[in-house]
Amino acid sequence: MSVNNGTNPRSNSTDQHDDFQAQGNAMVALALRLDLIKEALASGVASSTTVSDLQRLFTTEKPATTASTKPKARVTSKPTLSKRPVPREHKFVDVHEDVVETLPVKALYALATEVVNTSLKTLTSAAKSRQQPLNNVSKPLQPRSPNSTPISPKVCGKLEAHSSLSSTLPESGILATAECARLAFAYLRSTPAQKLCPKNQPKWQLETGMFALASRLVTLGLESLAVKELRILKRRLQSRSFATAAQERATKVVPAEQPERETMASLVQVELSFSDDQEILGLAISLQLLMLKIISMSRKPSIIETTIVMLRPEQPGSPSELITRQAALPGNETRSAKQLEMLAQHMLSLCPGASTSYDATALNNSLSPNPAVVFELQVLALRTRKQWWKLADHRPDLDKEILEPFSRSLAALVRRTARSACDAQTFDLVEKSYALLDLGAVTCTSESCFDICTSTATFAGRCGKADREVHWVHMMDIACSALDQQHARRIACHVRRCTLAAGQSSGTTLMMEGHATIAERLRGKVTGHSGDYDFLLCELARLIGTSGGSPPEVTSVIFMAADFAQRYERSYPRRNTALVLTILQAALRQSKTSEDLLKWVTEDAVRAFMHAGLLEIVTNAAARLPLADAWSSSAETLGLGKVLQTLVLRYLKQISNDASLAILDDQSLPNGQRGTLVEEQLRHALDLLGRSKYRSALQKLVPELLRKLSKLYTPSEFPVRRKRIATLALSLRESHPTLVPPHAVKVWLDEAKNATGVLGEDVGLECFAADNEAGWMVARAFYDTKPTLVDLEPSLLTWQRILEDPSMNSKPYAQIYDRKSTSGHLTAIATYFGASGDDNSRVRVLRLLLQQARLSGFGGDLEAAQVIQLSRMCIEMGYAEQAGALLSQTRVAFAGDRVSVLHKIDLALAHAELRLATEHLDSARADLERAKELQATVGPEGIATHERRAYELLHARAWVLESTFSLKMGVLRGALAAAKRAVRLLNATWTAIEYSKTNGDASSSMHNELPEASEPETNTLSSGVSKLRLNLKTSSESTSSAVRSDKGASFWTLVPLLCRAMMHLSDMYVHNGLFAEANYYSERAVRIAECVQSDVWLSRVQTHRSKLMMLAGRLEDAELCLTRAGECPLDEPSLAAVEYHCARAEMRMREESYDDAIKAYKQAAEIVQTLKGTNSANESDGCNIVELELSEQMRSMRLNSRQPNDDCGAPIKTTKGRKVQPKTAARVAPPASNRIVSKRPVAPSQKDKPTPTKQCHLLDKLLANINIECAIVSVRAGQNPEALTALPYQSLGSVQRLQSLEYQTLMRRVAVAVQSDVSYNSLPESTLTFPALLQTSSTELAATSPVVARTVKPPPKTRKAPIKTKVQQRVPGDRVDDLLLRATDCLATSRSTCSQSSSTADLHSSCSYALCTTMLLSAVGSAPARSALHPAKTALFCEVAKTEAVQREYMSIAVDDKQSDGPSPFTWPSSEHTLHRPAQNDPQFQQEYVDILPQKWTALSINLSDDSSELHVAKYRSGQSPLILRLPFSRHKPDDPNDDEAFDYHAGKAEIQNIIEVSNYSWHNSGNVDGKGAKSNWWAEREALDRRLHELLVNIENIWFGGFRGIFSLLDERAESLAQFRKSFEDALSRYLPSRQSVKAKGKSLELDDHVLELFIGLGSDEDGVVDLDEPLSDLLYYVVDTLQFVGERNAYDEIDFDGMAVDVLDALRSYHEDIASENDEDRHLILVLDKRLQAFPWESLPCLEGSSVSRMNSILGLRERILSMRQQRAACDRHVVSRKSGTYILNPSKDLTSTQTTLAPSLASLGSAEAAKWRSMIQQEPEEDEFRTALTESAIMLYFGHGGGSQYIRPRTIRKLDKCSEVVWLMGCSSGAVTEYGELEPSAVPFAYLMAGGSGDAIPESTTEVTPAKKCMAVVATLWDVTDKDIDRFSLAMGEAWGLWPSSAASKLPAKTPRKREKLSVAPTTQHPRHRSEVKHPQQRRRRRQEVGVA
Secondary structure (H helix, E strand, O other): OEOOOOOOOOOOOOOHHHHHHHHHHHHHHHHHHHHHHHHHHHHOOOOHHHHHHHHHHHHOOOOOOOOOOOOOOOOOOOOOOOOOOOOOOOOOOOOOOEOOOOOOHHHHHHHHHHHHHHHHHHHHHHHHHOOOOHHHHHOOOOOOOOOOOOOOOOOOOOOOOOOOOOOOOOOHHHHHHHHHHHHHHHHHOOHHHHHOOOOOOOOOHHHHHHHHHHHHHHHOOOHHHHHHHHHHHHHHHHHHHHOOHHHHHHOOHHHHHOOOOOOOOHHHOOOOOOOOOHHHHHHHHHHHHHHHHHHHHHOOHHHHHHHHHHHOOOOOOOHHHHHHHHHHOOOOHHHHHHHHHHHHHHHHHOOOOOOHHHHHHHOOOOOOOOHHHHHHHHHHHHHHHHHHHHHOOOOOOHHHHHHHHHHHHHHHHHHHOOOOOOOHHHHHHHHHHHHHOOHHHOOOOOHHHHHHHHHHHHHHHHOOOHHHHHHHHHHHHHHOOOOOOOEHHHHHHHHHHHHHHHOOHHHHHHHHHHHHHHHHHHHOOOEOOHHHHHHHHHHHHHHHHHOOOOOHHHHHHHHHHHHHHHHHHHHOOOOOHHHHHHHHHHHHHHOOOHHHHHOOOOHHHHHHHHHOOHHHHHHHHHOOOOHHHHHOOOHHHHHHHHHHHHHHHHHHHOOOOOHHHHOOOOOOOOHHHHHHHHHHHHHHHHHOOOOHHHHHHHHHHHHHHHHHHHHHOOOOOOHHHHHHHHHHHHHHHHHOOOOOOHHHHHHHHHHHHHOOOOOHHHHHHHHHHHHHHHHHHHHHHHHHOOOOHHHHHHHHHHHHHHHHOOHHHHOOOOOOOOHHHHHHHHHHHHHHHHHHOOHHHHHHHHHHHHHHHHHHOOOOHHHHHHHHHHHHHHHHHOOHHHHHHHHHHHHHHOOOOOOOHHHHHHHHHHHHHHHHHOOOHHHHHHHHHHHHHHHHOOOHHHOOHHHHHHHHHHHHHHHHHHHHHHHHHOOHHHHHHHHHHHHHHHHHHHHHHHHHHOOOOOOOOOOOOOOOOOOOHHHHHOOOHHHOOOOOOOOOOOOHHHHHOOOOHHHHOHHHHHHHHHHHHHHHHHHOOOHHHHHHHHHHHHHHHHHHOOHHHHHHHHHHHHHHHHHOOOHHHHHHHHHHHHHOOOOOOOHHHHHHHHHHHHHHHHOOOHHHHHHHHHHHHHHHHHHHHHOHHHOOOOOOOOOOOOHHHHHHOOOOOOOHHHOOOOOOOOOOOOOOOOOOOOOOOOOOOOOOOOOOOOOOOOOOOOOOOOOOHHHHHHHHHHHHHHHHHHHHOOOOHHHHOOOOOHHHOOHHHHHHHHHHHHHHHHHHHHHHOOOOOOHHHOEEEEOOEOOOOOOOOOOOOOEEEOOOOOOOOOOOOOOOOOOOOOOHHHOHHHHHHHHHHHOOOOOOOHHHHOOHHHHHHHHHHHHHHHHHHHHHOOHHHHHOOOHHHHHHHHHHHHHHHHHHHHHHHHHHHHHHOOOOOOOOOOOOOOOOOOOOOHHHHHHHHHOOOOOOEEEEEEEEOOOOOEEEEEEEOOOOOOEEEEEEHHHOOOOOOOOOOOOOHHHHHHHHHHHHHHHHHHHHOOOOOOOOOHHHHHHHHHHHHHHHHHHHHHHHHHHHHHHHHHHHOOOOOOHHHHHHHHHHHHHHHHHHOHHHOOHHHOOOOOOEOHHHHHHHHOOOOOOOOOOOOHHHHHHHHHHHHHHHHHOOOOOOHHHOOHHHHHHHHHHHHHHHHHHOOOOOOOOOEEEEEEOOOOOOOOHHHOHHHOOOOEEEEOOHHHHHHHHHHHHHHOOOOOOOEEOOOEEEEEEOOOOOOHHHHHHHHHHHHHHHHOOOOEEEEEEOOOOOHHHHHHHHHHOOEEEEEOOOOOOOOOOHHHHHOOOOOOOEEEEEOOOOOOOEEEOOEEEEOHHHHHHHOOOOHHHOOOOOOOOOOOOOOOEEEEEOOOOOHHHHHHHHHHHHHHOOOOOOOHHHHOOOOOHHHHHHOOOOOOOOOOOOOOOOOOHHHOEEEOOOOEEO
């Protein structure tokens, strides 16, 4: 039955009769309807009614039972296919079915079959009529042109639901026919229909028909219906392939026909469960191909992107997979091949074209899929194509059919993804595609293959896959390997590879090799076509853009690229001009020297620039602008200028006799352009004046250029420009007379006569005529004579009149040719006066400059520059208030953007300079930080060429200020590093100026390179004026001296700053005690002043140098420097005169001419007072300059009180003469007290202070320091110190010098008090020990209190104890202990930072003062004061100065190493400062320096007091507190009362120096001993020297040490034996001291400290009277009696039996030594830590040290470093072991020591013959420094046998910088260990350099279990003076045997030369323990040995 879908309900009241009638009518209607349906389908006029009727028939399953109330339906009606809505008024509706006769199933099956056949025929006809054949996709795939595309790019609008493609709708009949066919197929798929299928029906007939229908629908544009049908077809194919027929019949029909909806993309995938049915495979493949066609026609990117997954061959059910299945079945190869080709075509149809014309469509996401998807589709198509080739046995052309399409596709992908983010997955797809296509196996070198590799490499680089990019670049190289090496494509490949390597850290080697290859290829002829050249040009530009740095290879490539670009420009003019200019500009930037430019620049480069119209641009600009501005108008014009510069240089090298041929000129150009071109060549030619090798060429070229310009720049056409050339010509004639002949300059001298008033072509320069005239007059003034202010005043007035013109208010600089040029003229004049030292004239010109800047209104740069210069001048002249007023105005005026960054930086530095001068350190730091922030905003690349030198000077000035600031803060390392940095920058600038500006004399060191930067603004006067000398013209002007010192304006700005920087750096090295470096920079400053011949600067640097010589103890040199300084005429009053008089006063003080010193200081003070009254910086100059109003500013510029540690005073000066002043305590200085942190003398009351007429802080400060120094001299002269308590302005003076003054005043009062007190009058001549007594509870004194002992032996039985002496009453303020406490307190400031802020000289003096004062205070001080003392704290004063000196030398080495690393020249000073090293305290000193000593080691520190009047000896042993011994030289009086010459330090030093001088002279003048008696006389003289040295050593031991020589003893105390000795000693005291025999003395007696008892034990045993100990023992016994007496135990000397007591003590000593006789003392070792002034003495040869193992060090820090290094090797060991199996020895390098070589060669050769020995020998070979350095760093042992210490082969500076040094070094040469002393500075010696090598040992851990090689040198053996070669050879052999280096030999035991020697002197033992000294006993042959080592 059929359900009526009408809108009217049926009635339920119809009768039975009507039903039968309706049924009959329905049958008739049904038949009629069927006929109509068939007819409509056959004729193609089916309608929706047809579809509705057919639908009712196929969907009815049983007969109808009710009739319809409606009449029979009319066949012409068009009922709708949808239901009508139910009427609203009926709530419930009954529906009656239509009365329709149902057809039987068979009839329906037949009907459906007929409908299908008929519909397909109709649809086929309709398709043919539209000429859209279905098989149009079967056409074979043809190669397409690069610009073709499979689909039309035309975009269709939105389609109707039934069609997604067609632009016109199909006819309604076709659509209805299609619907009917679908209905029929639906019925045939139903279950009832399937039951009626005939058995012989083909298996896939129904599915085939469905596919046929879908194909017709696609052809007719009914894609949506086709897709629906294909969905059903896919479901049926999959269902039938996966299920049995029975299961299919059991399935419900409706769900089977309405499967789950699939997407269009998913329909491409058909999964089948079997592969042996060809029909189903064919249907599935056809379905997929048809579906691809539909998707292609849809043009929907989203669908295509989804479809790509279904098309991949590896995807199950993909078209490729099914076709492959089918091809595997027999007989299907051809069919499958065609299907694969169709599949490939369909895939390509999904993609846009690969040509660039389709890029816009391809990049539109709404029109085309993602480029990666497109590429994958194209690759899939190529893969599919390769499949059918295989099936069809096709032999393709891989290049055309695979490589070329793939190359186009890949290029399109790379091109279309260039702007998008890099996608690694896409790149992986590219590589995967390359692999899937098996292109790696294709050995093709075609262009397509090269393009593929190029595109892939580019894509890899874009995605950041460096390794893959490298691979593909390699593939590029392979692809073009068949080409010639010179082919452009192959060269481009190398370029790409180098570009890639430049971005990789590991590709440096590859890049360098590639650059070399590229450069070599570019040098030859490059082949290829124009496209290849274009590609190569692009690659070269890319390489240049990525090349960093300037290695030689990179530079070569850039130059060759520029050469190629020039050839390219020549062959293809005006093509890719931008690229050509880019490469040329890069080559210009890369060209650092003229040689670089000469390598590639040709006239083609000029042609390239000129073709761009640059010359015309410059000429037009020069008609209204200065020429320099015209040439610098753009980077291109600058480049053209540099190219012209190079061509000029080339012409100069190749010039012929005809100079006109060398000039680049084009007569076809107008005169203006020709003049511009020629003038530029002249400018560049003048830049080469400093090259002497071009002198002859320039003598031809320059006159010719001037001649041409005189013709081109005629007075009528170019008068203004001609005036400019006239100025230049005059200057050239003056500075280079041979360059411009007289006749050539005459025309310019007559320039004034040529004035016609007609400007011609210079009309645009009319307003500048007067300005040019003034400039010409300045040049004429310099040409005639050495100008003064009067000579230059006409030009200055001209410029002033121009500036005062009213028109200047509206048009600033309207009459100034160039404001920079004008300010450059004035600045050059000002700097000329600055370099000559005429400060007053310079101030006048600076004021004119400031007026010019203020009236200009042309921005703040000019005004800021002049304010800065004037303020600095005020500071230099001492007028800080005026400088502050000027700068305070600029802080507000220039706060915005009125000034450039460079001037803002300079302003900040000027503020910092003012703050530093007035000691406002916090403000100075803020200003420096501000400058740093500004500098960070502008880099070197942002600096204009003309500002580069100013930029460099800013950095140099900043480093100078940073150094000054760091010094004031106590950061010495930062101060030294900054000072060196500043000097390096200034030296570089000086050198650069010399290269470009010197006259090319033989004394100059010019290089063939162009200046890196143009002249600063100061030098814009003209290159000729920049060469003007400061000296007057004389007849001897051409003398060598005058020429040699010829420096010009280029140096004027640099001279003051460089001189100050050099002197400051010299002061920094003086501060650190390093004379050699300080002397070097001082000499440099003198040479600089001599170069410019400035009297003022010569005076200042010579005065400065004289102070250095004074500190170094070279008074004769200092006097010579002062004499030279005095010969320089000075305009007084001036600060230079003040400095000179102060230096002269210091010199007279050192000569002890105190009256002359005071007079000189008073002269200096008078000059300062005159300067304060003059104040020239604030005077008017008569030029109507605006007066500075400073009153308000001065009130606002109040100076804060300075902190005490802001000053670093000069070192304390002491007299070093032989005659010593009367003994005073002025030589001692106390340590800082915990109670006082800072102490400044109280300023005098206001009424006592003189009131200055003007406020001049800097001059007041200078005056205060002069008064302080004068007061110090007065104190030393013995004047009344009370008169010095109120000094003018003393609060402004140096804190350190004020403390020194107060200290010396107090110590003078101490000396007076001591002399007036009978209890202390022997104190200056007494020996002090610390500690002396054991702590007892019964005494008031502290246990560790030192005592005073008199060692001058009193007359026996006449001396009475001062028990009953009445002490004179003293005023409390005059008590000795009170005065010593005050002296201690005045030195207590900055105790924690003393070692950081003080110089080494001051530190030595301060520590000496503190040690002396402490020892004195311990003797006379109160109990609380003495109880605060400790031996370790006192001993610390002995070591602080020496340790700090070593640390500062380490610091200097570190600074040098850091400077040598070559940081950027534009590095700005950092604000970070290292923290102060914490001051060493006594517990740390004990723990870190004393307790680490090995148990059997003893360290003895011997120090000389500051005034050389006493020795201080500190003894250190592990686990024991130090013992400090004070030994005044005055304690032993001469035996002869008439002999005033005591044997003190000066006497001993003079004697040892005389012995060494005579010995050296005797040795070096021993050549002629052939005469009779000559040889005997020579040996007699040598023996006399031996005796003198022996006597000297005996005197040192007996007189300097006497009974206290036991301090050298190495014996360890044994508790039991020491206790027994103490008991015996105490018994002896009890028996012989009256104080202990009385009844009142029965209490506990005072006990001596163990250290005192050790002094007795150290004397050793008398060996039963063999050794005479009477004198030493008596010396010690008197010391003990005095010790007890000073602490209250008084005894009368005449009541003591000293002889009996000596006998008892001697018996006790014998018992003690008998007890310890069995102990082995071989491993005991003594280390001497010597004062810098005691290094020359042979301490190891003292008689008391005979047979002892002795070494010496220059500081206890070096000892600590080596002990820690020993612990690194062996944790518990007291020696360092060195392997003797490896080392280096240098024997007779000078080839003149044949005897030495003969003697030592056999023993040395045995070293290398040992098993596994690795010794390197250098015999008769002079080692290079690198060889020597390598030997030291790689060898554990270094043995040198030659002249001296080897410093002629390796510099000590190089040794100090070694990171690692040999552990043992022998320097067996004359005076190899000689020490050169430098007065108050640190001495130098070659062994010191070795001890410094290896770096500071601070980083060495104190305990470690890891054994590592030592980096420090552990032992150095050297000679103190010259020794004969045979003696030193014999000594070397003996020591080598003792150390175990080689076996014993007879050569080491040779007898002495003379019988007398054999009798009196014995040779040292041939075998000794390695720990003992092994040296001959001849005194003159004593060697100094550093650290002892054991040799393994």
